[in-house]
Amino acid sequence: MQPIPSSDHDPRAASDASPAASPAAASVPQVAELIASARLDAARAALSAVAVPTPAIACAELAEAAGGPVALKAECLQRTGSFKLRGALAKVAALGDAASAGLIAASAGNHGRAVAMAARVRGIPCEVFMPGDAPVSKVAAVEQLGARVQLAGASVEEALALACERAAECGGALVHPFDDLDVIAGQGTVALELLEQVPDLARVVVPVGGGGLASGLGIALRRAGSPAQLIGVQARACAPYVEALRGRVADDSELAAGATIADGVAIKRPGALTLPLLRELLDDLHTVSEEEIADAMVFLAEQVKLVAEGAGAIAVAALLSGRIEPVSGVTVAIVSGGNVDAGLLAALLRRHETEEGRRVRIFTRVADRPGGLAELLGVVASVRANLVTLEHVREAVPLRVRETGVELTLETRGPSHTEELLAALRDGGYEARME
Ligand SMILES: Cc1ncc(COP(=O)(O)O)c(C=O)c1O
Numbered sequence: 001m002q003p004i005p006s007s008d009h010d011p012r013a014a015s016d017a018s019p020a021a022s023p024a025a026a027s028v029p030q031v032a033e034l035i036a037s038a039r040l041d042a043a044r045a046a047l048s049a050v051a052v053p054t055p056a057i058a059c060a061e062l063a064e065a066a067g068g069p070v071a072l073k074a075e076c077l078q079r080t081g082s083f084k085l086r087g088a089l090a091k092v093a094a095l096g097d098a099a100s101a102g103l104i105a106a107s108a109g110n111h112g113r114a115v116a117m118a119a120r121v122r123g124i125p126c127e128v129f130m131p132g133d134a135p136v137s138k139v140a141a142v143e144q145l146g147a148r149v150q151l152a153g154a155s156v157e158e159a160l161a162l163a164c165e166r167a168a169e170c171g172g173a174l175v176h177p178f179d180d181l182d183v184i185a186g187q188g189t190v191a192l193e194l195l196e197q198v199p200d201l202a203r204v205v206v207p208v209g210g211g212g213l214a215s216g217l218g219i220a221l222r223r224a225g226s227p228a229q230l231i232g233v234q235a236r237a238c239a240p241y242v243e244a245l246r247g248r249v250a251d252d253s254e255l256a257a258g259a260t261i262a263d264g265v266a267i268k269r270p271g272a273l274t275l276p277l278l279r280e281l282l283d284d285l286h287t288v289s290e291e292e293i294a295d296a297m298v299f300l301a302e303q304v305k306l307v308a309e310g311a312g313a314i315a316v317a318a319l320l321s322g323r324i325e326p327v328s329g330v331t332v333a334i335v336s337g338g339n340v341d342a343g344l345l346a347a348l349l350r351r352h353e354t355e356e357g358r359r360v361r362i363f364t365r366v367a368d369r370p371g372g373l374a375e376l377l378g379v380v381a382s383v384r385a386n387l388v389t390l391e392h393v394r395e396a397v398p399l400r401v402r403e404t405g406v407e408l409t410l411e412t413r414g415p416s417h418t419e420e421l422l423a424a425l426r427d428g429g430y431e432a433r434m435e
Helices: 032-037 040-047 060-067 084-099 110-122 138-143 156-170 181-197 212-223 241-244 275-282 290-305 310-320 340-353 372-382 415-427
Strands: 056-058 069-076 102-108 126-130 150-153 201-207 231-237 284-288 330-335 359-365 384-393 403-411
Touching: 032 212, 032 275, 040 084, 040 181, 040 212, 040 330, 056 181, 056 415, 060 069, 060 290, 060 310, 069 310, 084 102, 084 110, 084 181, 102 110, 102 156, 110 126, 110 138, 126 138, 150 156, 181 201, 181 212, 201 212, 201 310, 212 231, 212 275, 231 310, 241 275, 241 284, 284 290, 284 310, 290 310, 290 340, 310 403, 340 359, 359 372, 359 384, 359 415, 372 384, 372 403, 372 415
Parallel strands: 069 330, 102 126, 126 150, 201 231, 201 330, 231 284
Antiparallel strands: 056 069, 359 403, 384 403
8 A cells, every 4th residue: 555644753643444454553553652642632622623522411311221320422412423523633733734735534424524524624625435335414414514525435444445545646644534543532532521521430331433432532541540441332243343352353254244224333444553552441342233223323312312323322222231230430421423314313213113112004994985084084083193194005905895995004102002092993893903
C-alpha cells in the first residue's frame, strides 16, 4: 500500500485495518506508550466549538437487568448523530496544515458523516468511500454536508483500501475510522465527560467495531485512575475481537459476511493499534444476537425515548440480556449513535407490537350486501380496537353464496383486549380467526 498522509507524528497512526497484514503492525508502539501519548486535552479542545457534551441519562428501566443503577451516555444526541464527530474533529485539529488538501474517509456511514462535518467546519473538500450497501439515510447525510460519496466495495475494509489508494493519489489526508491515536483520543473525550457526570462510575459498557471508541474510553479511564471496568460488546454476526483477544486473528476467508443490523460495528478485522490497546484495557467482551439488538432498539425508543441505530444499541442489548455480572456503583451504557433508517425502526416497532400481541390480523366473513361491512366495523369500534388496514378476500377462501372474506389488521391493547374483540365478534355472529 502507498504511504498515506497522516498526522505529524507518524508512529501514532496505523495505516491499515488488518494488523496481521499491515506494515504498520510492525511499528506499533508499546501499549503503555500509546496510552500515555494519546492527546486527550488537545482532543477536548478541538471539540469545544463544534461537538456538544452529551447527557448521561439515568435509566431506571435497566436497573434490574443490570443489577444496579444505569445511566445511558446519549451519543445519539451528538451532532451528526454519533460519537464519531469527536474523533474526526480531534484528527483534523491534529493534522493542522496537512489537512489543507482535503480529507478522505472510508465508513459505514457515521464516520463519513463526522469527517464531512469536520471538513465543512474547516472549509476543505472531503471524499467518503462507503460500502455499496450502506444505509440510504447515511449516504444522504454525508452528501448533504457537501462531501463526495463513492459507493464502492462490499465492506468497510474494502472501502478503506480504496480510500487509502485515493489519498495517496490526490494528496488528501486519510482519516482512519478507528486505528489512529488522534481519532482514539477524540473518542476518549466521551469518558472525560462521564468522569464529570457520573461520580460513582463503576463500569462502562461500550460498543466495539474497530475498537476506537472503546480504546479511547479505556485510555481516558486509565489515565484518570478510575477504577471503572470497561466491558466491550460486539454484534455476534461480526465479532472478530472474540478470537483476536485470544491471540487469534482469523483469515478473511473465515469471517462471516457480517450481515448485522448494527452496520456501524460491522468491522471484520481489529486494528493494529486498537487490538493491543483493547487487549490491555478491556475487562470483558460480550456478544449480542440480532434479536437482542433489535429488542434493545425498541426498548430505547419505547421506554427511554431515544432513537438508537443497531450499533448504538448493542451495549444496552448486553445489559438487557442479563449476562453481565452486577457491580456496585453506576453502570454506564454508551448509546453510541442514532442514525437509523426511519423505515427500519418503524418496522422493528411494528414487529414488536405484533410480538406483544398489540397488532393482530383477523380473518372473518361478512354478508356481501350494502351495510355488511359497516356492521362488522361497528363491532370492532364497540370494543375500541383500532383498524389499521382492511382487505376484501374473495379468492381461495371458503365462502358461502353472497359472502365476502375480510382480513383486518388491528391495533389492540394486548392479548386480553384481542380476546375481548374476538368474543365480541363471535357474539355478533361472526366466525373470526386470528391469522
Ligand atoms: C454508532 C456506532 N457505534 C459504535 C461504533 C464502533 O466504533 P469503533 O469502530 O470505534 O469501535 C461505530 C463505528 O462506526 C458506530 O458508528
